[in-house]
Every structure is written in structure tokens, then in C-alpha cells.
Amino acid sequence: MTTRHDTAAPPVKEGGAAPGRPPGDDASAAALQKRARLSRRWQRDIRWSPYAFVSPFFLLFVAFGLFPLLYTGWASLHQVELTAPTDMNWVGLRNYTRIFDDEFFWNAAKNTLTIGVISTVPQLLMAMGIAHILNYKLRASTFFRVAMLAPYATSIAAASLVFVMLFGRDYGMINWTLDAVGIDPVDWQNDKWPSQIAVSSIIIWRWTGYNALIYLAAMQAIPHDLYESAALDGASRWQQFIHVTVPALRPTILFTCVVSTIGASQVFGEPLLFDANKGTSGGAEHQFQTLGLYLYEQGWVAQHLGRASAIAWTMFLMLIVIGVINYVISRRLRASS
Amino acid sequence: MRARTRTARNRAVVLAAVASLGAGLLAGCADDGGGGSDDSPSGDSGGKTTITLGLFGTMGFKEAGLYAEYEKLNPKIKIADNVIQRNENYYPPLLNHLTTNSGLLDVQAVEVANIAEIVNTQADKLSDFSKVSGVDKSKWLDWKWEQATTKDGQTIGLGTDVGPMAICYRTDLFKQAGLPTDPAKVSELWAGDWSKLITVGERYKAKAPKGTVFMDSPGGLLNGIIGSEKEKFYDASGEVIYKTNPAVKAAFDLTAEAAEKGLVQSQTQFQPAWNSTIANNKFATISCPPWMLGTLKDNSKPEAKGKWAVATAPKSGNWGGSFLTVPKSGKNVEEAQKFVAWLTAPEQQAKLFKVQGSFPSAPAAYTSPEVTGAVNEMTGDQPIGTVFATAAKSAPVQVIGPKDQIIQQGLSDNGVILVTKGKSAQEAWDSAVKSIDNKLDQ
Numbered sequence: 001m002t003t004r005h006d007t008a009a010p011p012v013k014e015g016g017a018a019p020g021r022p023p024g025d026d027a028s029a030a031a032l033q034k035r036a037r038l039s040r041r042w043q044r045d046i047r048w049s050p051y052a053f054v055s056p057f058f059l060l061f062v063a064f065g066l067f068p069l070l071y072t073g074w075a076s077l078h079q080v081e082l083t084a085p086t087d088m089n090w091v092g093l094r095n096y097t098r099i100f101d102d103e104f105f106w107n108a109a110k111n112t113l114t115i116g117v118i119s120t121v122p123q124l125l126m127a128m129g130i131a132h133i134l135n136y137k138l139r140a141s142t143f144f145r146v147a148m149l150a151p152y153a154t155s156i157a158a159a160s161l162v163f164v165m166l167f168g169r170d171y172g173m174i175n176w177t178l179d180a181v182g183i184d185p186v187d188w189q190n191d192k193w194p195s196q197i198a199v200s201s202i203i204i205w206r207w208t209g210y211n212a213l214i215y216l217a218a219m220q221a222i223p224h225d226l227y228e229s230a231a232l233d234g235a236s237r238w239q240q241f242i243h244v245t246v247p248a249l250r251p252t253i254l255f256t257c258v259v260s261t262i263g264a265s266q267v268f269g270e271p272l273l274f275d276a277n278k279g280t281s282g283g284a285e286h287q288f289q290t291l292g293l294y295l296y297e298q299g300w301v302a303q304h305l306g307r308a309s310a311i312a313w314t315m316f317l318m319l320i321v322i323g324v325i326n327y328v329i330s331r332r333l334r335a336s337s
Numbered sequence: 338m339r340a341r342t343r344t345a346r347n348r349a350v351v352l353a354a355v356a357s358l359g360a361g362l363l364a365g366c367a368d369d370g371g372g373g374s375d376d377s378p379s380g381d382s383g384g385k386t387t388i389t390l391g392l393f394g395t396m397g398f399k400e401a402g403l404y405a406e407y408e409k410l411n412p413k414i415k416i417a418d419n420v421i422q423r424n425e426n427y428y429p430p431l432l433n434h435l436t437t438n439s440g441l442l443d444v445q446a447v448e449v450a451n452i453a454e455i456v457n458t459q460a461d462k463l464s465d466f467s468k469v470s471g472v473d474k475s476k477w478l479d480w481k482w483e484q485a486t487t488k489d490g491q492t493i494g495l496g497t498d499v500g501p502m503a504i505c506y507r508t509d510l511f512k513q514a515g516l517p518t519d520p521a522k523v524s525e526l527w528a529g530d531w532s533k534l535i536t537v538g539e540r541y542k543a544k545a546p547k548g549t550v551f552m553d554s555p556g557g558l559l560n561g562i563i564g565s566e567k568e569k570f571y572d573a574s575g576e577v578i579y580k581t582n583p584a585v586k587a588a589f590d591l592t593a594e595a596a597e598k599g600l601v602q603s604q605t606q607f608q609p610a611w612n613s614t615i616a617n618n619k620f621a622t623i624s625c626p627p628w629m630l631g632t633l634k635d636n637s638k639p640e641a642k643g644k645w646a647v648a649t650a651p652k653s654g655n656w657g658g659s660f661l662t663v664p665k666s667g668k669n670v671e672e673a674q675k676f677v678a679w680l681t682a683p684e685q686q687a688k689l690f691k692v693q694g695s696f697p698s699a700p701a702a703y704t705s706p707e708v709t710g711a712v713n714e715m716t717g718d719q720p721i722g723t724v725f726a727t728a729a730k731s732a733p734v735q736v737i738g739p740k741d742q743i744i745q746q747g748l749s750d751n752g753v754i755l756v757t758k759g760k761s762a763q764e765a766w767d768s769a770v771k772s773i774d775n776k777l778d779q
Contacts, residue, residue: 079779081779082429082432082433082436083432083436083454083458083459083739084436084458085436085437086436102775103771104772104775161609164609165609168609168610168613169610170610170613170614171610171613171617187758189610190758275605275608276608277605277606277607277608277750278605278746278750278751279425281750281751281772284605284750284751284754284755284758285751285755285768286751286772297776298776300429301743301776302743302775302776302777303432304778304779306779307779
């Protein structure tokens with residue numbers, strides 16, 4: 001339909017009539033008017049229908065994205081309790097200023113950072129290695145690729161429950177294995193670093209395959225002659241990897257870094273379920289409470305929606321800062337190459 | 338022509354997509370009139386009135402055949418329920434539905450840990466039972482009735498079960514440790530004073546069967562002691578007093594002492610690891626409301642059956658129990674009230690106890706054969722009904738407050754458990770207080 005509109009009334013300035021149709025000499029005024037009306041209607045159609053076609057997304061975004069975002073900002077300036085969400089008391093910026101000396105917030109921020117590093121760095125390195133291996137001609141390569149993605153398709157809840165069992169202090173399989181090689185049992189749930197490593201391992205398990213597939217896709221787009229000429233120059237497999245594969249993957253690596261950073265800042269399900277009974281407190285001493293958990297604890301356990309909103313916005317602002325840093329670094333990298 | 342039909346069809350598809358998305362959006366935002374009619378069978382269907390219940394955990398009305406019985410008595414009524422396993426997943430949405438006054442079912446259950454908050458903040462959304470015909474205050478334990486009653490005398494929920502606390506112990510382990518095994522004699526060992534329980538623990542430890550600990554967890558012991566105090570975290574005027582209440586600090590210190598002496602396992606209740614200690618017969622005693630026998634049964638190996646016994650706790654207290662409320666915005670308020678009144682009557686509570694082990698909150702049921710003659714798989718042929726009935730009747734009328742659960746959990750999960758990890762009692766207390774105060778501060 002649109003193409004026919006184009007021939008009938010090409011996009012012209014507002015008020016312009018369809019070209020090539022000079023006002024008829026003996027056409028009646030009524031016919032002229034009718035034509036002008038139709039032409040106006042077509043123009044309106046051309047001008048506004050695209051907006052109508054994209055509107056569903058924006059309507060949904062406004063209802064479920066923008067409005068909650070703004071309302072959260074408004075709520076963060078109030079004292080609001082879950083028991084009476086419409087009963088708001090203006091407190092100005094108090095919910096933000098108190099964050100500065102809220103040791104639980106900064107503890108959660110530190111945990112988010114350390115869990116993020118412990119989980120993201122090994123995860124991306126392993127993903128790269130696995131992708132490199134899968135990039136060779138292998139028997140049953142599709143099987144391996146699907147197997148890589150299986151953890152990603154598993155629900156966090158189910159995976160976390162299994163990991164809780166594995167990491168059990170008294171009856172866990174990991175401590176049992178450690179014991180077999182003569183290492184003392186580790187209290188994976190209650191000690192600070194073991195618990196963070198355990199939570200990170202759930203994240204690593206879940207996301208490594210996903211990142212490996214992204215790397216693999218990018219690797220397969222690298223022209224084969226690059227490897228051939230490198231081989232002709234006498235480059236070993238390892239040198240090929242370092243000097244051909246990695247440089248060609250740079251944009252992909254950047255992408256996975258950004259996505260993993262965002263993911264790491266939002267870690268929630270794994271630590272929540274790692275000690276389901278202490279739930280949102282993230283362990284007896286909050287030793288693996290992430291910002292996401294702390295936000296949830298304030299909002300839904302302690303029922304302080306105002307404080308939770310302020311935490312949410314502070315997290316949002318922190319993410320923007322991290323995003324800017326990411327952008328600056330990536331520009332530097334691009335400039336240096 | 339072909340192109341034309343295709344574009345026409347495309348347009349139709351786009352239109353349909355837009356329409357359905359828009360409709361979904363509108364439906365999502367629209368007020369559904371408070372009936373929650375989208376996802377639950379409700380209202381009149383085929384001339385029958387359907388009463389819907391929102392429940393959590395295993396309340397067991399259906400399993401005890403009570404729905405079928407009521408439907409038989411009232412042929413025009415149909416009953417449907419919607420059960421969510423864990424209260425922590427059930428309660429926040431319930432609160433949301435109450436504050437927005439939509440999406441509520443005809444009957445909503447409330448746990449005792451949340452009832453004070455509901456009474457204080459949501460009473461205007463719930464119907465008053467005190468004047469419903471057939472509801473007689475004197476049928477319930479005083480304290481149970483009071484817990485669901487507002488300051489101005491509205492009773493917004495009827496009590497179902499209570500959790501009168503006893504101490505369950507392993508007769509085989511007690512015997513090996515040279516302690517008496519007869520419930521009456523065991524009760525006497527610690528009668529009247531929780532610190533005597535610690536003394537018995539030390540006696541147990543001196544001759545303990547290898548690999549076993551006296552008690553299951555610090556949290557369980559703390560729950561037991563605090564549950565038997567008249568005042569715990571709030572005073573009668575509603576002020577938070579947990580930090581200054583000597584009874585709370587004493588309970589905390591006594592539990593910490595037990596932890597320092599190695600009389601409790603370093604475990605948090607209801608965690609998988611704690612469940613394993615039940616299966617592996619790792620501890621000898623546990624603070625034990627009637628429903629705890631169900632937890633023991635679910636996690637035990639068959640050979641543990643009949644090896645448990647129930648002794649009276651040093652001081653009687655209560656742990657757990659629920660209420661049924663009827664929201665005013667429900668579709669069948671009157672029918673729902675009638676049904677709840679019937680469901681919580683002593684006869685039905687007694688039936689529920691027999692099948693489900695939920696202990697009645699109506700004293701009239703305590704003399705019924707279902708209670709007096711009750712035995713449990715885990716405790717062999719010991720009649721356990723009277724032990725719990727005595728505890729229920731002598732439990733104090735406890736002052737409860739809206740944030741009891743946060744304070745209780747803070748004291749055990751962010752507090753006394755740390756003593757088992759080598760922290761001093763004072764450090765553990767400070768850590769708990771800091772965590773609790775942060776959650777209480779609005």
C-alpha cells in the first residue's frame with residue numbers, strides 16, 4: 001500500500017499539492033476539493049502511520065520502563081512504607097545522604113565489585129579458550145555447542161540449589177573431595193571469601209557457555225587466509241591466537257565486557273538462593289550481600305520503599321559512571337589501534 | 338492482486354498485534370474490581386457460589402477433607418484454593434493486594450509473625466468477625482483472639498492453629514548419654530528454668546554418643562526461650578524495646594552460652610545442611626511445636642521413627658500458627674465469613690490436627706479424642722496431645738508487634754549463630770542490633 005501512496009503523493013512539504021497535477025481548467029471545484037482532501041489524508045497517513053506502527057513498543061516502554069523509573073525517583077525523595085504506598089512523607093534528599101554513611105550499602109557495593117571481578121574475569125578467559133577449541137574441526141561439534149549453552153538455559157533457582165548442596169560444609173561434595181586430598185573442610189556459606197567464590201562459581205557456570213558462543217561466532221567470521229598467511233610466516237597455534245584471533249575479536253570482547261559488567265552489577269538470584277534462609281541478608285554477616293539483594297531487602301523485607309528507591313537510583317547513577325569509564329577506555333583502545 | 342492481499346493481510350496482522358498488545362496494556366493497568374477474576378475461579382458459576390482461599394505452606398484443609406465436607410453441607414457452595422509454598426513469597430504480594438485493595442481472594446491466610454502488622458495497618462480492608470453470628474470469642478484461646486483484634490475492638494481474623502512449644506528429644510541418644518528417657522522425668526530435669534536445659538546439655542555432652550550434639554541450632558533455642566516470655570520485642574504501647582528488654586538479652590546470652598559450650602550445632606534451621614543433620618541423627622533435642630514433628634518426619638530416615646519423645650518445655654510458649662481473614666473487597670464476603678467460622682470451629686480444628694498435625698487454637702478441642710488420643714509416627718505410642726494442650730493453655734499472652742519477624746531473624750541469623758563461628762556473645766549481639774536497627778529505620 002505504501003508504495004502506491006508514494007507514487008500518488010511523494011513526500012513533500014506540508015501544504016504542498018501532488019506535483020504534475022496542475023489545477024484543472026474545467027474540473028469542478030468539488031472535484032478539486034475532493035482531490036485536495038484525499039491528498040491531505042495521504043500525507044497525514046505518510047507522516048503519522050510510522051509513529052503508529054512503532055507506538056506499541058513505546059507505549060509498553062512508557063508504562064513499564066519510563067514511568068516506574070520516574071516514579072522510583074519521586075518515591076526516593078519520600079519516606080514510603082510498603083504497608084501504605086500512597087502515604088508519602090517528603091524527606092528531600094535524606095534517603096540519598098544517609099547512603100554515604102550506610103555501612104551496609106558500602107559493604108554490598110564492595111561485595112558486588114569483588115563478586116563481579118571473581119566471576120567475570122575467569123568467565124571471559126575460559127569462554128575465550130573454549131571458543132578457540134570449539135573453533136577447530138571437531139567431531140560432534142554441534143553437540144558441544146549445545147552443551148555449552150545448557151547451563152544458560154537452566155533456571156537460576158535450580159542451579160543454585162544444586163550448588164548449595166555441592167558447597168555444603170558438612171555433607172557437600174566439594175568438601176568431601178578436598179578432604180580426600182587432605183585439605184581441611186571449608187565453610188563455604190559462612191566465611192567471607194569462600195562464600196563469594198562459591199557464589200561466583202554459580203555465575204561462571206551459568207554464563208561461560210553463553211560468552212563462548214558469542215566468541216565462537218565472531219571467530220568464525222575471521223577470514224581464513226589470515227591464519228594461512230600467519231602459518232606461512234611460521235606462527236605457531238598460540239601465536240596465531242594472540243596475533244590474529246584476539247585483535248580480530250576486539251569489538252566482541254568489548255561487547256562481552258560491557259554486558260558482563262552490567263550483569264555483575266545486578267547479581268541477585270545466586271546470592272539470594274545460596275543461603276535461602278538468611279535470604280536477602282546475604283549470609284550471617286552480610287558477607288555476600290550484593291547491591292541487588294540490599295535493595296530488595298530494604299524494599300520488600302524491611303518494607304522501606306523510599307530507601308529502596310534511593311538505592312536503586314544510586315545504583316543507576318553508579319552504572320552510568322561505569323558506562324562512561326567503559327566508553328572512554330574503549331575509545332582509547334580504538335585510537336591506539 | 339497477490340501483492341495486494343498480502344499487504345492487506347499484513348495490515349490485519351499488525352492491527353491484531355497492536356490491538357492485543359494495547360488490550361494487554363489496558364488490562365494490566367485497569368482496576369480489576371478487586372475480584373481477581375482473571376486467574377482464579379470466582380463468583381457464580383452454574384448457580385454455585387465459589388469461595389476462593391489464598392493460603393501458604395501446608396495448611397491442609399483440603400487434605401483433611403474439610404472442603405468436601407462443607408460442600409456436602411452446603412450444596413450451593415464450591416471451594417477453591419490457591420496455595421503458595423513459602424510465607425515469604427506469599428506475604429509481600431498479599432500486602433500489595435491489600436494496600437491497593439485489588440486482586441484479593443475471598444479468604445486470605447495470615448501467619449502469626451505478620452498478623453500484628455496486618456492488624457495495625459490493614460484492618461480497614463478486612464471484615465470484622467466479632468459480630469458475625471456463630472463466632473464466639475470464648476471458643477478461642479484468649480491470646481489467639483487478641484492477636485487478631487485491633488485497639489478499637491475489630492477482630493479481623495479467626496485463629497486456625499497454634500504452635501505450643503515443647504522439647505522433642507531422642508530417647509535412644511538420651512539413654513546412651515545416661516539420661517532418663519521417660520517424658521515425665523525428662524520434663525522434670527529442666528522444669529521452670531531454661532538455664533536448667535543448658536545444665537542437662539552439659540550432662541549430655543559429658544557422655545554424648547560420638548558425633549552428636551545436644552541441640553539442633555542456636556536459632557531454635559533462642560526461639561524457644563523468647564517465645565515463652567510475656568514481653569519480647571515490643572511493649573504494650575507498641576514501642577520497640579528489644580534492645581533494652583532484659584528478658585531478650587538474657588535469652589540471647591543464654592543461647593550464646595550454649596553455643597560457646599558446644600551444646601548447639603552450628604546450623605541455621607531449615608537449611609539443607611540442617612535437614613541433613615536430622616537424617617543423620619546428629620542432635621538429641623529440639624524446640625518443638627507440633628508442626629516440628631512433621632519437619633522431623635520429612636527429613637528422617639525410616640529407622641528414626643518412634644525414637645523421639647515429647648517433654649514439656651522449661652517454660653511454655655508459642656511458635657507459629659495462622660489466621661484466616663476475609664477482605665471486604667471480596668465477592669462473597671458473607672459466604673466466606675460463614676465458611677471461615679465453620680472451618681475454625683473446634684470440631685474442624687480437631688479433625689485438622691488428626692490429619693495434619695496443626696494444633697487447635699480452640700481449647701474445646703483439647704478434650705476431644707482426636708487430641709487426647711493423638712500419637713505420632715515419630716514419637717511412637719506416647720500420647721502427645723496433652724503435652725501440647727497444657728503448653729497451649731499455659732503459654733503467656735505475648736505482646737506482639739509488626740516487625741517481630743525482622744527482629745527475631747536478626748537476633749538468630751545475623752546474631753547468635755556467629756557465636757558458633759567463634760565470635761563473643763557481645764560481638765554477636767552488636768552485629769545483630771546493627772543489622773536489625775538498619776532494617777527498622779524508616
